[in-house]
Amino acid sequence: MPMSKALLYDATLCIGCKLCEQACAERNHLPYNDTVAAEEKLSAHKLTTIRTREGKFMRRLCMNCGDPTCASVCPVGAFRKTAAGPVTYDSSRCIGCRYCMLACPFQVPAYEWNKRLPIVKKCDMCADRVAAGRQTACAEICPTGATIFGERDQLLAKAEKRIREKPEQYVNHIFGATEVGGTAVLLLSSVPFEQFGYRADLPHEPLPMLTWRVLSHVPDIAVLGSVLLGGIWWITHRREEVAAAERGEKARNS
Amino acid sequence: MNLSLSQTRFSLWQWIFGLLVLLGLYATAVRVFQGLGGATHLTDRFPWGLWIGFDVLCGVGLAAGGFTLAAFVHIFNIERYKPILRPAILTAFLGYLLVIVGLLFDLGRPYRIWHPLLMWNPRSVMFEVAWCVMLYTAVLALEFAPTFFERLGWRVALRWMRVVSIPLVIAGVILSTLHQSSLGSLYLIVPNKLYPLWYTPLLPLFFFVSALCVGFAMTIFESWHSSRAFGRQLELPLLASMGRVLAVLLAVYLTMRFLDLLHRGALPLLREPRTETYLFFLEIALMLVPMFLLFTQQIRRSAGGLYACGVMAILGFVTNRLNVSVTGMERGSGTSYVPKWTEIAVTLAIIAIGFAIFRLAVKHLPVFPAEAAAPAGETRRTLAAVPAND
Numbered sequence: 139m140p141m142s143k144a145l146l147y148d149a150t151l152c153i154g155c156k157l158c159e160q161a162c163a164e165r166n167h168l169p170y171n172d173t174v175a176a177e178e179k180l181s182a183h184k185l186t187t188i189r190t191r192e193g194k195f196m197r198r199l200c201m202n203c204g205d206p207t208c209a210s211v212c213p214v215g216a217f218r219k220t221a222a223g224p225v226t227y228d229s230s231r232c233i234g235c236r237y238c239m240l241a242c243p244f245q246v247p248a249y250e251w252n253k254r255l256p257i258v259k260k261c262d263m264c265a266d267r268v269a270a271g272r273q274t275a276c277a278e279i280c281p282t283g284a285t286i287f288g289e290r291d292q293l294l295a296k297a298e299k300r301i302r303e304k305p306e307q308y309v310n311h312i313f314g315a316t317e318v319g320g321t322a323v324l325l326l327s328s329v330p331f332e333q334f335g336y337r338a339d340l341p342h343e344p345l346p347m348l349t350w351r352v353l354s355h356v357p358d359i360a361v362l363g364s365v366l367l368g369g370i371w372w373i374t375h376r377r378e379e380v381a382a383a384e385r386g387e388k389a390r391n392s
Numbered sequence: 393m394n395l396s397l398s399q400t401r402f403s404l405w406q407w408i409f410g411l412l413v414l415l416g417l418y419a420t421a422v423r424v425f426q427g428l429g430g431a432t433h434l435t436d437r438f439p440w441g442l443w444i445g446f447d448v449l450c451g452v453g454l455a456a457g458g459f460t461l462a463a464f465v466h467i468f469n470i471e472r473y474k475p476i477l478r479p480a481i482l483t484a485f486l487g488y489l490l491v492i493v494g495l496l497f498d499l500g501r502p503y504r505i506w507h508p509l510l511m512w513n514p515r516s517v518m519f520e521v522a523w524c525v526m527l528y529t530a531v532l533a534l535e536f537a538p539t540f541f542e543r544l545g546w547r548v549a550l551r552w553m554r555v556v557s558i559p560l561v562i563a564g565v566i567l568s569t570l571h572q573s574s575l576g577s578l579y580l581i582v583p584n585k586l587y588p589l590w591y592t593p594l595l596p597l598f599f600f601v602s603a604l605c606v607g608f609a610m611t612i613f614e615s616w617h618s619s620r621a622f623g624r625q626l627e628l629p630l631l632a633s634m635g636r637v638l639a640v641l642l643a644v645y646l647t648m649r650f651l652d653l654l655h656r657g658a659l660p661l662l663r664e665p666r667t668e669t670y671l672f673f674l675e676i677a678l679m680l681v682p683m684f685l686l687f688t689q690q691i692r693r694s695a696g697g698l699y700a701c702g703v704m705a706i707l708g709f710v711t712n713r714l715n716v717s718v719t720g721m722e723r724g725s726g727t728s729y730v731p732k733w734t735e736i737a738v739t740l741a742i743i744a745i746g747f748a749i750f751r752l753a754v755k756h757l758p759v760f761p762a763e764a765a766a767p768a769g770e771t772r773r774t775l776a777a778v779p780a781n782d
Binding site: 179180181182207210211212213214215216231232233234235236237239240241243245247248249250251252253254255256257335337339340341345346348349350351352353356359360363364367368370371374375377 | 424425426427428429430434435436437439440463466467468469498499500501502504505507508511512513514515516517518519520521522558562563565566569570573574577578580581582583584585593596721725726
């Protein structure tokens, strides 16, 4: 994903003020109050959270993957990876199969379970703002620079530099640099990411390859299968053809 | 005396049927007015439950008898299976219709079920599944149509159906092959969530082969039930030969499963004392036991034995699909899931309606050859007089 926009969250700079949560709620027209602020779980009404574990913070939001699993599994193509970086969701296409939720390796998409006509909710990295040349609401409001917005390769270089300069302050891992092929959200932390529920066992190739390996054979299977089955039919029904021909001959002879 | 006894039994079934439908209707109201949140125990972490795991995954699988028998009779030209082809096609057709009904419950926006027709995403397994369901349901409707046409005496339509029947059967077999396997492919995308006893790159193959197994098991199951319900002679030699096929398919399937675990190094997991292990063994046992039984001649010669093996294989299949969709997904999703009563009520109502429609269709349409079409009054009376423990 060269040249695309990204977010870098550095947990060591985060003070847990949750202004990013509030700005996110405002931008997405979601309610925000003390009750919501206390929730540490992503949900249909909370698209980013700050988690606290023993005085350490960690942000959760849609990783806006380079090759997004949600975009590949959606039967109606409701998700799209934009050239600018954000992964967008078009609710007017969505049929509500929730395969995106099952498939997402980060368990990000949330559903409006209690609505009669629900849609999926997730952070879309402020796609409209990014398209207009602005930064995301969370990056704009962050008072400490814990969340910053920029070009992905530049942010990646910046993250590497921070780890190099203060190796004692960081775990030696930029989460999102290569996970499932690389994501537009990059994370730095002083404690292992697993402590905040991030998976350590994610593959470093994009997940869509797993299904595409099989799906790409579908046309071949259909064509080859038809030829094979047609051929078998032709062979197994030969006897009847012979019988019919013999009957015809007999009729002519008599 | 016996007659009245059987009538009370029948009305008991009617009573159960009515109760299930009523509960189902109530659950439907909950689903419509309170949304998925009110009607299910699904959560953001566990978005697929019983309706996908059972109604869709099992529903499609249990319909597999349709394409396997169609291939046997029409492509491989094995004529002796012909008498049970139509009931198998009917089961498949009903199965697919009920899968669609189940989907309408499960989809967040069921009125958009047609969207995949216009909004394409060929990279999505679900897109392929959607198309296969639509196309194969259409194929099954056409494959079943001659039964209607015969009843109505439409000779021209029947002649046309005969012309297109072979291409139709081939299309049905291809679509089923793709569809049965792609239900397994759905889970290829969750390598970190699905428990390693079930996650394997071979999921599509395993789903396909186990569907073949259950196709035969279902045919044995429904032949047995139809023969009891409609006083028909059980085609025992035919069912016995299907028992043989089932035994071999089960053997092939179980061998593949074992080799897969072996090569992936997943066998040590079987020593872990946890739910996944127990339910895995249950699934395997429900396939292994009928396999061994079906290899013995005594079992294959007895209607009851064949039936029991069929039922076991069906239960094994259902356990497998629920293991993949529920048991195997819980740990990796960091949550647990037990269906809400409304989810179970909808599922049971759908099954009950399926049975009822099958009964009606067999009663009024020439589904079973000759015998069923003959005036049924006498035969049914004789059946009713047969004691239940035959």
